Amino acid sequence: xxxxxxxxxxxxxxxxxxxxxxxxxxxxxxxxxxxxxxxxxxxxxxxxxxxxxxxxxxxxxxxxxxxxxxxxxxxxxxxxxxxxxxxxxxxxxxxxxxxxxxxxxxxxxxxxxxxxxxxxxxxxxxxxxxxxxxxxxxxxxxxxxxxxxxxxxxxxxxxxxxxxxxxxxxxxxxxxxxxxxxxxxxxxxxxxxxxxxxxxxxxxxxxxxxxxxxxxxxxxxxxxxxxxxxxx
Amino acid sequence: xxxxxxxxxxxxxxxxxxxxxxxxxxxxxxxxxxxxxxxxxxxxxxxxxxxxxxxxxxxxxxxxxxxxxxxxxxxxxxxxxxxxxxxxxxxxxxxxxxxxxxxxxxxxxxxxxxxxxxxxxxxxxxxxxxxxxxxxxxxxxxxxxxxxxxxxxxxxxxxxxxxxxxxxxxxxxxxxxxxxxxxxxxxxxxxxxxxxxxxxxxxxxxxxxxxxxxxxxxxxxxxxxxxxxxxx
DNA sequence: TTTTTTAGATGAGTTCTATCATCATAATAA
DNA sequence: TTATTATGATGATAGAACTCATCTAAAAAA
Numbered sequence: 001x002x003x004x005x006x007x008x009x010x011x012x013x014x015x016x017x018x019x020x021x022x023x024x025x026x027x028x029x030x031x032x033x034x035x036x037x038x039x040x041x042x043x044x045x046x047x048x049x050x051x052x053x054x055x056x057x058x059x060x061x062x063x064x065x066x067x068x069x070x071x072x073x074x075x076x077x078x079x080x081x082x083x084x085x086x087x088x089x090x091x092x093x094x095x096x097x098x099x100x101x102x103x104x105x106x107x108x109x110x111x112x113x114x115x116x117x118x119x120x121x122x123x124x125x126x127x128x129x130x131x132x133x134x135x136x137x138x139x140x141x142x143x144x145x146x147x148x149x150x151x152x153x154x155x156x157x158x159x160x161x162x163x164x165x166x167x168x169x170x171x172x173x174x175x176x177x178x179x180x181x182x183x184x185x186x187x188x189x190x191x192x193x194x195x196x197x198x199x200x201x202x203x204x205x206x207x208x209x210x211x212x213x214x215x216x217x218x219x220x221x222x223x224x225x226x227x228x229x230x231x232x
Numbered sequence: 233x234x235x236x237x238x239x240x241x242x243x244x245x246x247x248x249x250x251x252x253x254x255x256x257x258x259x260x261x262x263x264x265x266x267x268x269x270x271x272x273x274x275x276x277x278x279x280x281x282x283x284x285x286x287x288x289x290x291x292x293x294x295x296x297x298x299x300x301x302x303x304x305x306x307x308x309x310x311x312x313x314x315x316x317x318x319x320x321x322x323x324x325x326x327x328x329x330x331x332x333x334x335x336x337x338x339x340x341x342x343x344x345x346x347x348x349x350x351x352x353x354x355x356x357x358x359x360x361x362x363x364x365x366x367x368x369x370x371x372x373x374x375x376x377x378x379x380x381x382x383x384x385x386x387x388x389x390x391x392x393x394x395x396x397x398x399x400x401x402x403x404x405x406x407x408x409x410x411x412x413x414x415x416x417x418x419x420x421x422x423x424x425x426x427x428x429x430x431x432x433x434x435x436x437x438x439x440x441x442x443x444x445x446x447x448x449x450x451x452x453x454x455x456x457x458x459x460x461x462x463x464x
Numbered sequence: 465t466t467t468t469t470t471a472g473a474t475g476a477g478t479t480c481t482a483t484c485a486t487c488a489t490a491a492t493a494a
Numbered sequence: 495t496t497a498t499t500a501t502g503a504t505g506a507t508a509g510a511a512c513t514c515a516t517c518t519a520a521a522a523a524a
Contacts (some may be wrong), residue, residue: 069381072462077384079377095370100377123359130362131355134369138327141373145311145332148380149301152309152423155510183472191384193512198473214472214520230304387480415502425482430503446490446502 028122028129036112041105043180048089050102056113057093060084063109064171064180068188069101078189080143081171081181084109090136093119106180154232156192160200162229163189164210168219175219260354260361268344273337275412280321282334288345289325292316295341296403296412300420301333310421312375313403313413316341322368325351338412386464388424392432394461395421396442400451407451 036059041047047058050069065088067079079101082088088103093116123130150162163186168175179186187194204210209225211218219225268291273279279290282301297320299311311333314320320335325348355362382394395418400407411418419426436442441457443450451457 069377071381071385073464075385077381079380091370091373093370095367095374100374123363125359127356127359127362130359130366134362134366135327137366137369137373138323138325141323141369141376142327142332144373144376144380145301148311148376148383149303149309151380151383153303153307182470194472195474195513196511202473232305414500426502427483427504428481434503 028126032114032118032122035115035118039111039113041109041111043105043107045105045109046102047105047109047111048099048103050099052099054089054092054097054099054116056115057087057089057119058103058111059087059114060109060111062111063105064107065103065109066106066181066185066189067101068104076188077191078181078185080147081106081167081189083171084111087136090133091140106185151191154229156190156196157200157203158229158232159190159192160197161204161225164204164217164219165222165225165229168222175222177217179215179217260358264346264350264354267347267350271343271345273341273343275337275339277337277341278334279337279341279343280331280335282331284331286321286324286329286331286348288347289319289321289351290335290343291319291346292341292343294343295337296339297335297341298338298413298417298421299333299335308420309423310413310417312379313338313399313421315403316343319346319368322365323372338417383423386461388422388428389432389435390461390464391422391424392429393436393457396436396449396451397454397457397461400454407454409449411447411449 039058041063047060047065048054062084064081064083065086066081069077069079071077089099092099097116123133150159154162167179168177171177181189183197184194187197190197201210201212204225205212209219209221209228211220271290273295279292279297280286292314294316296313296315297318298313301309301311303309321331324331329348355365382391386394399411400409403409413421415429416426419429422429433442433444436457437444441451441453441460443452
């Protein structure tokens with residue numbers, strides 16, 4: 001039993017690193033760990049649903065997710081893309097526990113469910129960990145503000161250039177990658193129509209800035225993309 | 233001396249309520265209070281400047297401010313409007329202390345500067361207060377996400393309807409108010425051109441939904457505004 | 465396999481929005 | 495006071511982005 005747990009810890013250094021290490025004690029980690037449940041999500045499955053109460057966080061160790069929002073009229077918007085390892089759902093535990101957006105797997109994921117109540121107990125008794133969470137939420141706030149600014153100020157060409165760079169640098173970590181977003185989803189991320197995405201990608205392709213073959217994308221000229229994203 | 237402090241406490245119940253009450257001890261409050269400086273800002277003055285490091289927070293007890301961002305090309309964007317009493321600058325103390333946007337007085341303000349280092353000391357030793365801050369930042373995150381969603385999904389007419397309702401309900405707390413934003417600033421809040429704001433306000437006026445006389449605005453039909461803001 | 469459905473691609477037409485030019489009025493400075 | 499500047503208002507034009515229709519290719523289902 002103890003041995004088994006050791007193995008799980010070893011094989012999942014990311015969880016250990018993010019949730020324990022300098023922030024919580026061995027004991028506190030055990031508390032969290034005992035209450036967490038390993039779970040798998042298939043592509044398309046919803047990890048946390050918009051409008052529902054949060055009873056748990058998800059710490060994903062494998063896979064990729066989108067933060068998506070659906071409005072009254074059924075239109076979708078992708079706020080951001082995140083990949084493992086990452087703690088999901090942290091923003092609304094301490095404010096009110098209703099998810100303001102959904103988190104959906106865009107490829108198969110694996111992770112742990114973490115009980116919010118257990119987490120709260122740890123937080124109350126551990127200021128350092130609380131500070132770490134505060135940092136996490138502040139970071140999310142900052143990202144969302146920048147996202148907001150970008151959306152407000154840039155036109156579609158600039159947004160697409162920016163998002164291509166974001167995907168390349170922060171998500172796929174390569175200048176060659178295979179999108180796991182459809183053109184429709186890409187458009188929901190940019191905040192424009194599907195056709196606009198397709199046309200703009202084609203334009204970049206024709207100008208030699210990128211190479212597009214279906215979902216496979218190669219960034220040829222990141223500098224030029226950067227320039228386009230700055231100009232707007 | 234002690235008496236003088238009592239008076240200041242009494243006359244400024246908001247500060248007391250927000251910063252102390254159930255969250256920090258009398259001692260901790262004294263620490264903060266001793267280090268805080270009463271300060272006044274004239275309309276147009278910058279309380280916290282985008283790009284600069286935060287050495288203090290501002291707790292405003294009187295007046296109104298805008299959160300504004302200026303991009304490379306000099307274009308402005310107003311993220312939100314806040315009025316006293318409010319703690320400003322809380323989002324970036326614990327992440328990294330560079331202000332991502334400016335906070336500028338849109339009418340004369342009065343408040344306290346709060347030393348960030350002193351605040352940090354309190355936070356580390358008081359989980360409840362930290363939780364309160366976490367709640368504050370989470371709330372800001374949530375607001376900014378909703379703002380983002382609104383910007384991405386609604387067109388100008390819907391945004392303006394929404395902002396009129398926001399100003400009426402949350403800021404001026406009346407259906408009659410005198411804007412302390414110019415049309416240009418209003419446009420920077422909406423995320424559109426000045427002319428678009430003017431035309432849309434005129435349209436609402438002609439349809440009898442609102443009454444506009446320069447900066448004086450009367451909301452005649454909040455229900456209709458709400459409908460317009462929902463439809464987009 | 466064939467059929468059906470979904471995703472990607474493209475162009476035309478329309479709507480929305482920004483920009484520009486101009487003018488009137490209000491606020492501020494000389 | 496007058497002159498100057500900033501703000502508000504309006505219409506015309508150009509550009510950006512969306513919607514719609516259509517088509518092809520790929521994926522999924524029968």
